[in-house]
Amino acid sequence: MNKFSELNYSRLNYKQTKEKLLNYKKEILNASSYEDIRRAWLSMREYIQYLSYIEEMAYIRYLCGVSYNFYKEEVRIQNLEDPQIMVIQNECDRLLINSPYVKEFELEFGHMIVNQLKNNSMLLNTSTSSLQAEEARLRMEYTSLLSSGQDREALSEQFYDILDNLITVRSEMANALGYKSYIEMAYKLQGRFDYGETEIATFRTQIQKLISPACKELRNSITLQYPDTDVRDAKGLIAVLKDMFSDISQGSREYINYIFEHELFDITDRQFKRNNIFSCCMLPYKKAPFIIGAYHGNGSEANYLIHEFGHGYAFYTAARSQKLYEYHRASPSVNEIHSKAMEHFAYPYLDTFMGKQKNNYVRNHLFQSLDNLPYRCAIDEFEHALYKDIKLTRIQRCELWAEIERKYMSWRITDLQAIKQGTYWPNQSHLFTHPFYYIEYNIAQINVFEFYERSKHNYEQAWQDYTNLCETGGSTNYFNLLKVGNLSNPFASNTVSMVCTPILEELYSLV
Numbered sequence: 061m062n063k064f065s066e067l068n069y070s071r072l073n074y075k076q077t078k079e080k081l082l083n084y085k086k087e088i089l090n091a092s093s094y095e096d097i098r099r100a101w102l103s104m105r106e107y108i109q110y111l112s113y114i115e116e117m118a119y120i121r122y123l124c125g126v127s128y129n130f131y132k133e134e135v136r137i138q139n140l141e142d143p144q145i146m147v148i149q150n151e152c153d154r155l156l157i158n159s160p161y162v163k164e165f166e167l168e169f170g171h172m173i174v175n176q177l178k179n180n181s182m183l184l185n186t187s188t189s190s191l192q193a194e195e196a197r198l199r200m201e202y203t204s205l206l207s208s209g210q211d212r213e214a215l216s217e218q219f220y221d222i223l224d225n226l227i228t229v230r231s232e233m234a235n236a237l238g239y240k241s242y243i244e245m246a247y248k249l250q251g252r253f254d255y256g257e258t259e260i261a262t263f264r265t266q267i268q269k270l271i272s273p274a275c276k277e278l279r280n281s282i283t284l285q286y287p288d289t290d291v292r293d294a295k296g297l298i299a300v301l302k303d304m305f306s307d308i309s310q311g312s313r314e315y316i317n318y319i320f321e322h323e324l325f326d327i328t329d330r331q332f333k334r335n336n337i338f339s340c341c342m343l344p345y346k347k348a349p350f351i352i353g354a355y356h357g358n359g360s361e362a363n364y365l366i367h368e369f370g371h372g373y374a375f376y377t378a379a380r381s382q383k384l385y386e387y388h389r390a391s392p393s394v395n396e397i398h399s400k401a402m403e404h405f406a407y408p409y410l411d412t413f414m415g416k417q418k419n420n421y422v423r424n425h426l427f428q429s430l431d432n433l434p435y436r437c438a439i440d441e442f443e444h445a446l447y448k449d450i451k452l453t454r455i456q457r458c459e460l461w462a463e464i465e466r467k468y469m470s471w472r473i474t475d476l477q478a479i480k481q482g483t484y485w486p487n488q489s490h491l492f493t494h495p496f497y498y499i500e501y502n503i504a505q506i507n508v509f510e511f512y513e514r515s516k517h518n519y520e521q522a523w524q525d526y527t528n529l530c531e532t533g534g535s536t537n538y539f540n541l542l543k544v545g546n547l548s549n550p551f552a553s554n555t556v557s558m559v560c561t562p563i564l565e566e567l568y569s570l571v
């Protein structure tokens with residue numbers, strides 16, 4: 061593979077693409093042996109990966125503000141075409157899972173893929189492809205507004221309308237597919253096979269009981285403000301990260317060398333680049349991660365970048381250990397362990413970019429990790445309420461948010477005027493682009509704290525457990541993955557308190 065910036069892009073010929081996919085479909089339909097169906101299905105999937113690779117290339121350039129207007133148009137076209145491609149892909153998958161060869165397939169590739177394909181086939185069909193396209197269009201409208209450079213306050217009205225429309229479209233989609241509400245559908249979309257609404261609600265209660273009061277107390281002595289780093293520019297920071305990954309292990313050295321060789325990162329700000337963006341994209345087909353960020357020299361930005369490099373490491377290792385692309389990533393509650401644990405594995409290297417501000421950075425990082433827990437629970441509860449009763453008025457939604465906010469973050473001051481005006485609701489992009497994802501960061505955070513404690517006592521062992529987890533990708537279910545990483549079940553009744561107590565102690569000692 062060349063350097064990313066040197067990769068050629070030209071728009072896919074969607075007509076030909078669909079024809080080719082329909083040919084694969086025919087092959088799968090006419091297969092008369094396991095070998096035949098296996099070959100046809102794998103070729104179809106490889107072709108899909110190639111398509112995603114081309115599309116992702118355009119999407120990354122769009123996010124980064126490179127030839128912005130050109131790639132913006134490309135992404136708009138993709139959003140229109142993709143649902144139709146997904147429908148054909150889905151028909152191919154359905155033929156496979158309903159074929160007499162599914163047992164052999166499961167024997168070779170494992171239970172997870174069959175589960176996933178069955179799940180997807182319930183989530184996609186022709187009746188909803190126009191709704192999917194509409195959802196993608198609204199998401200894009202939102203991200204375009206974000207990168208328009210206008211003040212968020214001034215966009216409040218437009219943001220609200222987009223959210224309102226998204227709630228309607230998503231609920232219609234769920235209805236068309238026979239789900240009680242979008243909540244049920246979203247759980248399936250997240251690949252939550254092993255836990256449900258009850259577990260998540262109990263988990264939120266634990267955070268509210270144990271972490272909310274601690275955050276309230278800590279807020280008296282800590283104000284969240286990351287110090288600046290010693291490394292002022294993007295080039296300097298990336299060099300520090302290179303040294304860090306070269307030092308941790310042989311595997312992380314190979315990873316960072318690969319990233320550098322192909323220049324798979326863009327962390328310099330530019331016009332039209334999405335504001336405050338930190339993301340790790342994946343280029344299937346090439347098995348290459350791509351890290352996006354905007355670095356101006358602050359510790360929090362360095363932390364976000366390390367997070368994204370963690371996602372990249374996990375994808376890179378899983379892609380080289382797992383045969384199926386579907387296994388190169390796990391569900392979000394595990395993917396976020398990959399990224400967040402990396403933030404802690406960076407601690408021994410903080411001297412190199414935080415210098416004298418190291419302790420200050422650690423205090424901010426630990427406090428933020430903890431302080432986010434109640435906020436994310438609030439967002440999650442709010443989302444459940446939004447989709448449970450989609451007919452709520454704008455004012456009712458604001459009142460609801462105020463009430464939930466009080467429950468988890470009693471330190472926040474409610475702006476009664478804003479409630480009356482209908483502007484009191486959270487400015488959280490996940491509500492628009494990744495519904496029901498936010499709580500996954502919390503579930504992951506508990507296991508991340510476990511890795512952190514282990515790394516303090518035995519860094520190498522912790523890193524080995526972590527790498528094993530990354531390499532396993534999404535090839536087995538959630539609870540098995542926790543076992544691979546030697547991690548506790550976050551939903552068990554004592555886990556939150558057991559894991560968070562030493563973190564709280566450390567934080568009190570740093571105040």
Ligand SMILES: [Zn+2]
Binds near residue numbers: 396399
């Ligand atoms: Zn992440």
